[in-house]
Amino acid sequence: MSRKPLAALLFFVGIPAATLLACSSNSGGGKSCTAIGCADGATLSAHLQMPVDAFGTLQVKACWNGYCGTGSVDQEKDAGSGEPLPTLFQLQGGSLYGTVHRVDEGSGWTRLDVSVRPAAETKDGDRYTLTVTDAQGAVLFDVERITTYSRSYPNGPDCDERACMNATHALYSESANGLACTGNTCDAGAIIRQSVAVDAALTEVNVVACRNDACWPTTVVGLPSGKGASSTRMTTPPGSIAVTRPAPDRADFEVRVQGETAALIDGDRYRLTVTDGRTQKVLANIDRQVTYEATFPNGQACDAHPCRIARIEGP
Structure with a gap:
């Protein structure tokens, strides 16, 4: 041929x-x-x-x-x-x-x-x-x-x-x-959510997400100064950072830290620090050990490992 x-x-x-x-x-x-x-x-x-x-x-x-x-x-x-x-x-x-x-x-x-x-x-x-x-x-x-x-x-x-x-x-x-x-997918890892009071002029934040001893810093720029939303993709590990401004003086953060589901275990420690990119003021600081939800999106025979997801809500 x-x-x-x-x-x-x-x-x-x-x-x-x-x-x-x-x-x-x-x-x-x-x-x-x-x-x-x-x-x-x-x-x-x-x-x-x-x-x-x-x-x-x-x-x-x-x-x-x-x-x-x-x-x-x-x-x-x-x-x-x-x-x-x-x-x-x-x-x-x-x-x-x-x-x-x-x-x-x-x-x-x-x-x-x-x-x-x-x-x-x-x-x-x-x-x-x-x-x-x-x-x-x-x-x-x-x-x-x-x-x-x-x-x-x-x-x-x-x-x-x-x-x-x-x-x-x-x-x-x-x-x-x-x-x-x-062929159902699994975004294993952690979903961390935190709502914080912010300066109305905030347009840049520094985000550090950690799982156990590994940490990944990311700078998010171009935040809306008023109502609106923005998102930034994380590459290592795979994940994303979404920021929503329900009001000029408030920001809702959702950080997804994905991981290899076969390597995740109960007791994993996740930390999240968010600082103002201009003043370095700490806006959010979360430190949690987790127990994962474990599911089999395609059934136990097809999924060699369960899909492990932890959901963390900030104070």
Whole structure:
């Protein structure tokens, strides 16, 4: 089977026209519709118990219903953000395209997010396989899943001609093989909320979030001076900081500190310090040990580890 040129098959920010779900001018019986695109497929998240800087080049092989392709992941990072660069990989016969992205989860764990987008029509019962080998050829990971997709309508059911079908599978080396599983996600870690009185002119805060002995400072700029909201993404660990101003003299903080669920244990200690970026005045200071809520979003047979979430409310 001949291969098409790489540029004709792969797009990092683009999506092949055949897989885009967006409104045409005739969608929705003449009603006004947005044109949000969506690509069917699955994200296979390989959770590896190894520090992000402990491996050299990893080889990734992803398959959909027997169509397979490979890509390599190394230590190369973006010069601006410092984040790992995604790897685009070409798959057999042009039937697939995708990306590989490396994420430092902390606590000695690394996650490889492999996004697989079939060019042909997806259906429940599709088989996805993910294999990861190291530079010496040793197999670190080899797991197969039979997928049940979730359905969504990015532009609304009246505009989209059919549902967008996606799934995300959290996979571990000990995950059972060949199971039929849903693809419900888990944002394990802690959600910390605190409401504080602030100066009406506050536009910048410094946030330090800690889990046990690991701390991650983040500066949030561009806060609304009056009513409004802003958000900032945390990269290490993955997470986010959302700030809402219900009134000019008040700010509500919600900090999400994500973590590798297999590494989280009851008794973990979370700390949050928020200071005024201009005066360095302490606005919030939280220090808590937690007991996690543990759930299995896809059932105990499919989830190798429970999804652990702690919710912390400040005084």
